Amino acid sequence: MERIISLVELWDMFEVAILVSLVGALIGHYKRNACILLPIISIDYRFDGFKELHLSSHGPIMKGVLWGFTTLKAAVLFFLFLLGFRFGENKETDPILFELGVLGDLLIGAGAGVIAKSTISLTGTENPLSVIVTSLLAGFAGLSYIQKFQQQSLDNATIEYQEKLDRTEEYGESTQHTSPSNEVAATHEKKSYKE
Numbered sequence: 001m002e003r004i005i006s007l008v009e010l011w012d013m014f015e016v017a018i019l020v021s022l023v024g025a026l027i028g029h030y031k032r033n034a035c036i037l038l039p040i041i042s043i044d045y046r047f048d049g050f051k052e053l054h055l056s057s058h059g060p061i062m063k064g065v066l067w068g069f070t071t072l073k074a075a076v077l078f079f080l081f082l083l084g085f086r087f088g089e090n091k092e093t094d095p096i097l098f099e100l101g102v103l104g105d106l107l108i109g110a111g112a113g114v115i116a117k118s119t120i121s122l123t124g125t126e127n128p129l130s131v132i133v134t135s136l137l138a139g140f141a142g143l144s145y146i147q148k149f150q151q152q153s154l155d156n157a158t159i160e161y162q163e164k165l166d167r168t169e170e171y172g173e174s175t176q177h178t179s180p181s182n183e184v185a186a187t188h189e190k191k192s193y194k195e
Contacts (some may be wrong), residue, residue, distance in 0.1 A: 015118035017135040018110050024139025025109025029102055037101035045081050047074050112142030143195040
């Protein structure tokens with residue numbers, strides 16, 4: 001195989017394989033979703049400060065000042081939420097999910113096309129038809145293969161996140177239950193010491 005020096009040469013070498021595998025990935029994407037999905041970001045964030053401010057009975061100047069502080073507070077809390085610090089009403093919210101949609105499927109297709117072309121080149125076959133057919137199948141099959149692992153990964157992430165929340169709740173409950181018993185034990189020790 002020849003030495004690749006730049007991205008332009010890389011594109012020239014794999015152009016047909018990538019383009020055909022992108023078609024295969026689009027076919028697989030459409031088969032799976034019955035439509036073309038754009039990227040989706042799901043952030044389950046809750047902030048009731050604006051609702052409370054709207055219902056307050058402050059004057060217009062005070063409401064304007066409070067509106068600015070509430071906006072600043074919302075921005076800071078949202079930034080902390082993105083970093084993973086969750087408290088208050090956001091303690092039990094869902095994790096942040098980012099689905100690439102059709103863009104992710106096209107990335108998989110491009111990678112599958114490069115692998116298909118490389119495999120064909122290693123066998124010594126230079127027939128353009130074999131590159132086209134293999135790349136189309138690789139784009140479609142690569143997407144189907146990754147799709148299975150993607151669903152398993154999403155299910156596991158949701159289960160792990162729920163278990164983490166359950167452990168946090170158990171820890172909170174255990175600290176609440178132990179503190180009164182410690183006070184009772186300390187009271188009994190004081191009584192027995194006096195006697």
